[in-house]
Amino acid sequence: MFRNSGIISLPRPLERRVDTLAQSFMHQRLGSQMDFSTPEGEPALLPPNSVTWRIFKNPVALFIGGVTAVLLELAEPRVRDAIWQHSTFRSLALRRLQRTGLAALVTVYGPRSKAKAMI
Template identity: 40%
Template sequence: MMIFRRVAGPDGRAVRAHIHDMPGPRWFAPDRPVRTVHGDASMFIGGVSALLLQSLHPLAMAAVAAHSGFRGDPWGRLQRTSAFLAVTTYGTAADAQAAVDRVRGIHEQIRGSTPEGQRYHAADPHLLGWVHAAETESFMRAHERFGRDPLDPAGYDAYVADTAVVAEALGVIDPPRDRRTLSRRLAAYRPELRATPEAWGVARFLLLDPPLPLAVRPAYGVLAANAVSLLPSWARRLLRLPRIPLVEDLTVVPAGRLLTRTVRWAMTPARAPEGRPPTSS
């Protein structure tokens, strides 16, 4: 229950009921892969991994550092992000479009410059494309490794196609619609990526100094270690997060699977019908 309250916020139950019980057409049918992936406890690990990967684009990171409240109000930001994922995945088409419109309005206002003088605009389709690709890849990797019911290759292709619907609504131009295209898109961004002091700061914050009580730090440490294990090797090198194969393969990943099963079990009372997202409100 503590996990649900942290992620969903104080009004989580009411928001959840609105998202899932409001009558009306949805963007995604109940059998779509996006519902399977976003409804699994593996999203906790995938979310942290996505933040680490996204931080490697200097312009995207500059926008987050200057305009996001992730340090001052990390749980509030997590609650807003999880609510957006929930409403676009499970909510009515009208509510999903309203959520997208709100985010686009916020993005339009976020402009600035990096310390080196590079201009950024959060509504830039190219930057949005990076954030989308990194997020989709991270959620997919997490589900493939830690999900209760991993999809087959065609299922993950369909998941990428589902996420493209939301990405396009947010302003991404021609988002990837299968896993191979997603991989190529990520590779195309590689020349633009580097670890800035802001990116290292995000890594320290997420991995070493999370805003959590001491009692739950060990469990979070397992989550964070597995989030790192999902990163591509080149991303780990940029963030100075070395891989120790035997330790990861024999201890970190098995502990991550146990933690994910435990979170899934712990949150079952807070979930109604099967398939509702552990990271939604």
């Protein structure tokens, strides 16, 4: 699914495990498998050699960036209030985080038409 080409790479067995978990997650959410390394039928919004692809393929960078983004969102009172009052984050935090992760993956790696629909 993902080929780790970043500076920090995972040991091969761990990389395969992460790929398997991501495939399982995508299958549960999308109802079918989606190969993010080669979008079916049409190219992704960004090419495979883009900075975005390289960052998203690096689990360490993605984790640090994701946590940072959430903290920055929650630091702004108006954004925090909007999330708290107008989303399912309070009652379904894990599901909301999964949907956000899926949206990010589809936007970067998915076929252009699915990415645009997700956006």
